[in-house]
Amino acid sequence: MHKQTKIFAKRVIDFMHTAKVCVEVGTFCETAISRMVETGAKACVVVDGHGKLAGILRQQDILSKVVFKVAPQALIDTVMDDRVQTMRADEYLYHAIGRMRRYGVSELVVVDTAMKPVGMVYLQDAVEIAATDLMQQIDRLSGEGDVESLRGVKAAQVDLAHDMFEDHQPASIVQQLLTHINKDIYSRIIHDNVCHMEAEGWGRPPVDFCAIVMGSAGRGENYLFPDQDNGFILQDYPDEDHNKVDEYFRELASRMCRDLDEVGFPYCTGYVMATNPLWRKSISQWRQQVGLWGKKRNSIALRLADIFFDFQPVYGQTSLADELRYTLVDAVKKNHFFLQEMYSLQADHTVGINIFGRLGLEETGDNAGLFDVKYRATLPLVEAVRLLSLKSGIESTGTLERVERLHKARKVSDTEQEYLVFAFNFLTKILLKRQIEAFKSNAPVTRFIDPKTLSRQEKETLLRALRHVEAFRKRLKAEVTGDVF
Template identity: 45%
Template sequence: MMSQTRIFSELVRDHLRDDCLMVRSKTPLAELLSKMTLAKATSAMVVDGDERLLGLITEQDVTRRIALRCEGNELVDSVMTTPVRTIGATDYLYSAIARMRRFGWRHMPVVEETGRVAGAIDLCDALAAAGEDMLRRVDTIAHEHSKDGLREVKSAQVALAADLIADSVPAPEIQSLLTRINGDIHRRILDLEITDMKRTGWGDPPVAFCAIVMGSGGRGENFLYPDQDNGFILDDYPDDRHGQVDAFFVELATRMTRDLDDIGFPYCKGYVMATNPLWRKSRTQWRDQIGRWGRKRSTIAIQLADIFFDFRPVYGKAAMAGELRQRVTGMARSSPALLTELNRETERMDVALGWFGRLVTEKENVAFKGKINLKHMGTLPLVSAIRLLCLQAGIAETSTLERIAGLHERAVLNNNEADYLRGAFVHVTGLLLRQQIADFTAGREVNNYVHPDAMSKRERDILIGSFKAISDLKDRVRARFTGEIF
């Protein structure tokens, strides 16, 4: 039986129709109509010389606009519909289904990251991958823009994650989906607040900007209830505009973080949020800050840099984040002293593995006695050590699995090391996500602790092997940055 949850794990590119009709913008309308008739096409995508989408001609355009008002020698770009709503080839299938159902469309253009047309997706083809229960999930997850609706989206994530776990979808794929949904929530919140600020006299954003998320969101590895780790990159502006520009973005950041907290993303206890000037800077200020982190050796500077290294854009001008990523990657690779200090932080992270391969459980905190903190003593040491090796190698990826793949490609990790570490990450995150779902379902506090008795013997054996691989990685990283073997 075909999985009914695959719409949440499969990508749009897996369901592309590559027989779509494409024409150049200077094509005469008579020629366009001839091509549509010959191809029995209900629409045509108008592209430039690099096959980037410029507009769309549909059957409705033909019947309502072209047939009644045009003679045939006019050019396509004079009557095409533009701009056109598109979806990315690497977006999840559920996103395409939700958009087409929301707008009543039968098909939708699909584009690559470069903007080049990849094909089109047909609603009937997409719906064939989904049952009625899953369509209800889609409609909930892709709720219209309202704060109440977004609160429902956040709540629906748990049921969706449970469905995917039950369907044997690997935990990192579920984390990626949860992160994507959370990113959509951020975008919708910012859209709502920018619209409201314009309505109430603030006007449009005074400069272009990019909102970023850090931590697990920046890696695409959210669990069920991540707190807020966000910031703003602002386009450069003259000093004499600082009062106006900063006032706008302070207000926007305040509204955004308040709404996110209300929906289910708690305020960051460490104040890593766009409301803090440390995380709200212009492009030049960010570049200067990154340079200072590379030169300074204070504990605070190291901790701030460590927080920042995992970030990705969620709203606005993504190119600003790309520019900053290049700067960070170059700075870290050319700052061995900084990497050595970062390694000290990694060394302080213990792995929950004791003598003779025994699992180390909590002994002091009565509330969690006998349980293992799979985040602090499992995923965090792995994530931190892998990130450190990638910074040294100049690898710009942020996802832990992509980082492991990058290190493997550059022969920093051999075949066995990469395989064990991939397996460790998938296994530990799977146990942790399953426990969080169980805690939520039972009405318990959702946290990062798992009791060994909640695992099968096989799962405990694999966990011990996973911790051993993580511990070996830490030893290797320590030797690499300090020269110490033991």
Template identity: 40%
Template sequence: MAKASADIRGAAHLPEQPGQAFRSLRRVAFEVEHQHPVTAVMTAPVVTIGADEFLFHAIATMRRLDIRHLPAVDGAGALVGVLRLKDALFETDHRLMEEIDALAGDGGLAGLGAVKAGLGTIAGRLLADGIPVPEIQALLTEVNNDVIRRVTGLVLEDMAASGPGAPPVEFSVIVMGSGGRGENFIHPDQDNGLILADYPDGAHDSVDGWFMEFADRLTLALDRAGFPLCKGHVMATNPVWRKTVSQWKAQVNIWVATRSAATLGFCDILFDFRSVWGRAALARELRRHVLHTVADNPSFLRDLAAESETAGVALGFFDRFILVRDDQPHKGTLNLKQSAALPLIEAVRIIALREGVEALSTLGRMDALAEAGYLDRDEHDYLVGAYHHLCWLILRHQVAAARDGQEVSYYVAPERLTRREKDILVDGLRAIRRFRERVRAELTGDIF
């Protein structure tokens, strides 16, 4: 799939309107004295795109804002080029233009909800075109995160206009889980939190009161836009997930020292976090603290690995599939998330933490571990292949369920798989099981 970049920072706040560029040019030519500075006529702030973004999303953004050019920047914010809408459209499969326009939305919650609702159709079209599933997941994640950014902007505008006013301190909205790893499927729920800049203790009541109100409005607005409320309350409304950066660091220290089942579960949720709005430096500061704290604590990693053993691989004696029990919902099916993908994701995360790997995606972490020599060529190949196959099976199942109006889930009936698909799945689950056994042996000394 063609890529062109669109890290659309602050898209919800951009002032660019239809005809604005022409009006600015007209003012330069006819209305402004030649001695006036550029700032008198320029459009600001400038919409930019990141150099690694999908062309798909860049086109949607330009069409939504009715602009024809986007400066492309690198990770440091330096200009590396300019994307022209005309050139982007020329490179794009015209069969996708209807779906691309759906990503533009109308800016309100209803329009953003329509964007979310259309992701199943877009994913199905890309899957049918043979786009690798991790690339589709990356696109779904970026669209979802862009919706979160735009909803955040709407909530902030509403609070500024309705009484609470502007934020009392800088902050970052973070997403966790698959959203943080860039591995969304079609219908993720909310896993979000807030990192606040530090402020004086005496201001706690007023500052936290503002962010309590903001968190309530944000999570309800996201629910209306198509992100269901998290049943486990992993949301900014929960004070566990809403703290200053110093409070976050102290909480991580407590979790790592305590190592109860609950705190290990919290760590498992948090460690894939990513900033999607606001002051990203706060998230980077917390990320550095997490990596430093965890890498120097082998006993914590051992306990985290032991806790992750509860998510076993769905492969039993004689390599027969372990299916959901008859007394459970979805009986007779394979849970490809809980009993296949998660065991790999968690084991890779644990070793990545130990090795100080900063990558967040599962594939990125495996690549980094291979580059560092931890994974040899064959083991890396098996695990990457297993991950690709699992994600392909899950997304194909979810696309079909969404198309047919059925529940979108991770439960797949084995009889719906071809013999070849089953053989590849068994090989992949074997590789995951071997890797987990290796991780357990390294961290615990237990080889059985």
């Protein structure tokens, strides 16, 4: 049955309307209501003197708060609702539907990063494009921030990914949505713990901060059940405040990582988490760290830098992440020797083709006879594209977006772009589909696939994709190291 899962790939910006009536605080109620009548507006958006969202006056508010209760010259400030539900234009539409249903409102105000209104989304319009049988799934994916509810969100991810494949959605779109849901879980867990800590007497966060995720989450390329790769960027603060500031964020990190583990994000075995001081620094300390990574030549420093490169913000003051991203890209693109060292570190991440031109399978251990899709296919591709992007000063973190930007910058040819996109999409699809099948049959969800379960056509396509990756890595080796052999 067609489940119309395309709604889960839609963004708020595709369905928002321009607010028909928008007035400043201090406007008479009479004036605002007259404009609503003239335009047929369902609501009136209220902004402050700087254009930032201040509140909203809905049609039902006119009956309950205005008519026969206040004078026509009463200011709109006195009757508007200042607890407005908002979203960003680039967020997913299903999330907007879930929020409106959860809070019992019929509209959301779409705002930019400065909290200035840019449009409206109405529940009635959004629901009309969502089939009735999808509403329960939307509600499952839009649960509250408590741990038990978020466990349900993680479980609902698998059903959604399965349904999207049934609807022939591209694997990259499925990955992006899985990542979006995971980032939303991060955000809700952090927000919930910040509120709990304030209620317990810890107070508000002592400085602005930004929580970041790294690895596949930073690239928007999550598979099922990724482990935790996270950190904190803190606003700079005086040295004498260090104990107080660090105590707060150490506690917040501990609670965040604990709750993430409980809802389905296993602790990182490499300790790449905000509970580790290495991944919890002020913005100035992060800048210094990036500089040190660029100067050191040992493998540990290079591996830490490699983990960090794909970071993205998930909560808090995102300008801190933007500032650090600019510092990182600017430092790396000027450091050719560092890029050479990084390539050398990744040289052993060979593509999974043996000397006979067949799939290179695991030879020992529990996974003997299986093919490692992550380490012998997607990782060599992701690393190569990342390295050329850093060399070219490209700030994007997603692999497909990086390929597109590299093509526009004429760093990859038309043919290379076509081959890389094909390889990435096929490798992503084959692993993600196998993971979903494993989960639904109560088998372990891993990065390995059994070649015996592949059709002849799938094996041939897999080998073709691997050859494309191998050819690109050879070309990159010549460009970065000057070694053509």
